[in-house]
Amino acid sequence: xxxxxxxxxxxxxxxxxxxxxxxxxxxxxxxxxxxxxxxxxxxxxxxxxxxxxxxxxxxxxxxxxxxxxxxxxxxxxxxxxxxxxxxxxxxxxxxxxxxxxxxxxxxxxxxxxxxxxxxxxxxxxxxxxxxxxxxxxxxxxxxxxxxxxxxxxxxxxxxxxxxxxxxxxxxxxxxxxxxxxxxxxxxxxxxxxxxxxxxxxxxxxxxxxxxxxxxxxxxxxxxxxxxxxxxxxxxxxxxxxxxxxxxxxxxxxxxxxxxxxxxxxxxxxxxxxxxxxxxxxxxxxxxxxxxxxxxxxxxxxxxxxxxxxxxxxxxxxxxxxxxxxxxxxxxxxxxxxxxxxxxxxxxxxxxxxxxxxxxxxxxxxxxxxxxxxxxxxxxxxxxxxxxxxxxxxxxxxxxxxxxxxxxxxxxxxxxxxxxxxxxxxxxxxxxxxxxxxxxxxxxxxxxxxxxxxxxxxxxxxxxxxxxxxxxxxxxxxxxxxxxxxxxxxxxxxxxxxxxxxxxxxxxxxxxxxxxxxxxxxxxxxxxxx
DNA sequence: CGGATTTGACCTGCGC
DNA sequence: GCGCAGGTCAAATCCG
Numbered sequence: 001x002x003x004x005x006x007x008x009x010x011x012x013x014x015x016x017x018x019x020x021x022x023x024x025x026x027x028x029x030x031x032x033x034x035x036x037x038x039x040x041x042x043x044x045x046x047x048x049x050x051x052x053x054x055x056x057x058x059x060x061x062x063x064x065x066x067x068x069x070x071x072x073x074x075x076x077x078x079x080x081x082x083x084x085x086x087x088x089x090x091x092x093x094x095x096x097x098x099x100x101x102x103x104x105x106x107x108x109x110x111x112x113x114x115x116x117x118x119x120x121x122x123x124x125x126x127x128x129x130x131x132x133x134x135x136x137x138x139x140x141x142x143x144x145x146x147x148x149x150x151x152x153x154x155x156x157x158x159x160x161x162x163x164x165x166x167x168x169x170x171x172x173x174x175x176x177x178x179x180x181x182x183x184x185x186x187x188x189x190x191x192x193x194x195x196x197x198x199x200x201x202x203x204x205x206x207x208x209x210x211x212x213x214x215x216x217x218x219x220x221x222x223x224x225x226x227x228x229x230x231x232x233x234x235x236x237x238x239x240x241x242x243x244x245x246x247x248x249x250x251x252x253x254x255x256x257x258x259x260x261x262x263x264x265x266x267x268x269x270x271x272x273x274x275x276x277x278x279x280x281x282x283x284x285x286x287x288x289x290x291x292x293x294x295x296x297x298x299x300x301x302x303x304x305x306x307x308x309x310x311x312x313x314x315x316x317x318x319x320x321x322x323x324x325x326x327x328x329x330x331x332x333x334x335x336x337x338x339x340x341x342x343x344x345x346x347x348x349x350x351x352x353x354x355x356x357x358x359x360x361x362x363x364x365x366x367x368x369x370x371x372x373x374x375x376x377x378x379x380x381x382x383x384x385x386x387x388x389x390x391x392x393x394x395x396x397x398x399x400x401x402x403x404x405x406x407x408x409x410x411x412x413x414x415x416x417x418x419x420x421x422x423x424x425x426x427x428x429x430x431x432x433x434x435x436x437x438x439x440x441x442x443x444x445x446x447x448x449x450x451x452x453x454x455x456x457x458x459x460x461x462x463x464x465x466x467x468x469x470x471x472x473x474x475x476x477x478x479x480x481x482x483x484x485x486x487x488x489x490x491x492x493x494x495x496x497x498x499x500x501x502x503x504x505x506x507x508x509x510x511x512x513x514x515x516x517x518x519x520x521x522x523x524x525x526x527x528x529x
Numbered sequence: 530c531g532g533a534t535t536t537g538a539c540c541t542g543c544g545c
Numbered sequence: 546g547c548g549c550a551g552g553t554c555a556a557a558t559c560c561g
Contacts, residue, residue: 285552285553287551287552290550290551
């Protein structure tokens with residue numbers, strides 16, 4: 001014999017037996033309403049003993065409880081909107097009366113004064129709480145903005161200083177050497193600082209040689225032919241030149257080559273033919289790529305003479321709203337801080353990818369900075385691949401932003417406002433230079449109304465700094481506050497990759513780690529909440 | 530007219 | 546060595 005609870009309707013036969021009150025499926029402190037919500041029928045629970053065997057129908061009533069007596073009612077006259085419970089509970093007990101159970105539970109709108117007050121108070125409390133949270137986030141937002149701009153300005157200053165130092169070094173070596181020796185000094189000098197400056201500032205070291213070789217190409221007569229064997233790979237950052245000039249250092253050779261090849265790829269949804277990334281680009285080619293009906297366009301940075309940075313833009317074959325932009329090379333010119341954040345991020349990522357370790361301790365591309373700068377994409381995916389032929393960092397921005405971001409950023413046709421929203425000034429990336437984003441939309445005059453001439457750059461800069469940059473930072477910092485976990489995840493991903501394969505060791509194999517904060521991903525175990 | 534884009538040709542690297 | 550695909554060049558063309 002078992003003891004249990006018998007549920008009965010008022011003045012009717014039992015409708016069910018349960019081993020405990022909780023098994024009723026709803027609060028026993030209930031009354032039943034008809035569809036109109038008027039007539040009530042009390043639920044009554046009786047404690048009974050009954051046979052566990054179905055054959056034995058005998059029951060012994062031990063006691064009967066009216067759950068609606070004042071003594072047992074948990075909240076006096078608490079009632080619940082009938083619709084809620086109708087849907088939720090009607091199936092639990094089939095009374096055959098199409099009754100609606102009123103449990104007196106606390107989840108619902110209210111139709112009497114007391115519960116109304118309680119609900120109001122609770123709502124107000126929650127509202128106040130949210131306000132406090134919002135204020136906190138705003139404060140953090142402001143703080144991060146300040147940090148971001150400070151880092152940007154620090155970087156710019158440091159970069160300019162480095163340029164000056166390099167120029168100085170170049171000049172001093174030039175005076176002391178023969179012409180042939182000069183060349184060696186230039187290139188040799190380039191490799192030394194790079195060793196500790198890593199990718200971000202390495203571009204500056206490349207500058208003299210880059211500029212000189214590029215100037216040969218660009219500043220010369222348009223009809224002057226540069227030997228084909230020389231042109232593409234004879235860029236100072238090209239892998240073929242270094243070994244000749246510095247054959248005694250194979251490590252540097254491979255590093256140079258890898259740096260040249262290191263790429264940062266950004267996938268984003270955009271209707272525009274090209275996402276704005278703060279740089280000025282000139283299209284120099286277009287090619288049909290195998291396996292993709294969409295042509296691949298080739299662009300070269302024209303913000304400075306001889307800037308070796310190039311990018312490829314191609315639409316995804318599967319989803320043509322997705323635009324894949326791949327950057328390669330290092331800028332040889334300072335860029336406005338407008339787009340520093342993300343540029344630094346990808347720079348740091350690429351740097352780590354290439355160096356096989358966390359960024360140099362100079363602080364420019366330290367993990368914290370990486371963290372802050374990558375966070376705008378926190379709800380998206382960063383894929384870092386060391387697969388051949390080039391180590392590539394891919395920022396996949398095609399995933400939906402997380403709810404927080406949705407709330408903070410007005411919806412646009414783009415999913416990633418920070419990157420491709422025309423008004424927010426897209427900021428994309430440079431694989432190696434922590435300063436690429438800036439002057440976005442210089443080439444996107446159809447969005448901004450700005451012209452894309454060199455002369456306008458200066459005109460553009462003030463609004464960049466004061467308006468668009470602010471917008472960008474807003475978006476960035478908003479995203480930062482939205483997901484504080486992403487940076488650590490990315491750093492872990494990079495470290496993970498580096499642990500498995502070092503591109504500069506020449507044994508790059510398929511070794512891809514995904515950092516995905518928006519969807520579950522088996523390969524990113526470090527992103528668990 | 531000057532700068533940007535287009536486009537066909539050419540070069541290079543890689544796999545077979 | 547050959548063919549293919551990716552990447553680049555530069556003359557032609559477009560456009561403001």
